[in-house]
Amino acid sequence: MISNPINPAVILSATPVDTVSQTRPVNPITPVPDATQSDTPPFVPGQKYMAQIGERLADGHSIVNVAGKWLQMRMPASVNTGDVLELTLIEQAPRLKFLLQNNIQGSSNPTTLSQTGKFIAQLLNQPVSTATKTANETIPLLPAPPATSTEKAHLSSQLQQALSASGLFYESHLAQWLNGGRSLQQLRQEPQSRLPVFTPTAAAATDPASPVAPQAAALVQQQLHTLETGVIQWRGEIWPGQVAEWDITEHLDDREQAGEPSGKSGRWQTRIHLQLPNLGKITATLMIEPQGMRIRLDTESDEITQQLKKEQLTLANAMQTTGLTIQAMEIQQHENT
Secondary structure, three states: OEOOOOOOOOEEEEEEOOOOEOOOOOOOOOOOOEOOHHHOOOOOOOOEEEEEEEEEOOOOOEEEEEOOEEEEEOOOOOOOOOOEEEEEEEEOOOOEEEEEOOOOOOOOOOOOEOHHHHHHHHHHHOOOOOOOOOEEEOOOOOOOOOOOHHHHHHHHHHHHHHHHOOOOOHHHHHHHHHOOOOOHHHHOOOHHHHOOOOOHHHHHHHOOOOOOOHHHHHHHHHHHHHHHHOEEEEEEEEEOOEEEEEEEEEEOOHHHHOOOOOOOOOEEEEEEEEEEOOOEEEEEEEEEEOOEEEEEEEEOOHHHHHHHHHOHHHHHHHHHOOOOOEEEEEEEEOOOO
């Protein structure tokens, strides 16, 4: 993606040094910890800034003075303390993100982005709508609400399949197919396989700067959003007329957030939003840990909250009979559900 072998990391994320919060590094553009909105300096997207490299920290990040503001960035290995660089702001929220325009001051070997790199930078700089950052399913997963335990178990597998075939993991599925771990029929269920053939001639006739078909741009932006946030989002009908919004997030420990293997099993949070005919708006949040599961149900009325609390033990017992370990269950009214 990046054409200069001397300075390979040209897209840089920044964090004000007094508000560092750890997140997992994302390849291949290697962002660093988030910059919170309240502490983000008033930089202007598209504007160039001179930056001077300060102290390099033990975790590999550097303290960088950009227009009088001290920020923390992960700089290329060829950059040294005292070097002066030219940066261009390409994104302001949710974190500051700069493009490294050239090498160390005085060098005659400027850093440039490949066509794919420019395209990714362009996508990162575009506003991300809710529709763009969410994998959408247009066909109901089930023909009717599940009535039996077998049908309910089938719903679980259908949700798993819908997420797997959303297109978010298409490239890894291609690798599995090449290694014999996935069938061609499974690949054909993903949206990328239904895109028109995009030849070099067609590219020149549409947008010469774009290395992918225009119809694929939204899919690429979904993948970039997932890499940026670490959150997988899905929206669709689970049966006709019943829409669900589902998101999944992995919670990392301190070592994993620093990019180091911890050797521990991860903690996952899954949240599903439903508008049910009798219970109204319900949000179910499940925190899945090695020791078991913690469940929280948020309702929009006190009446529904009390009704669910009466059935709380029955619900917990029913879930445990399927082999799940329930550590805790909380039911509460939440105005913003």
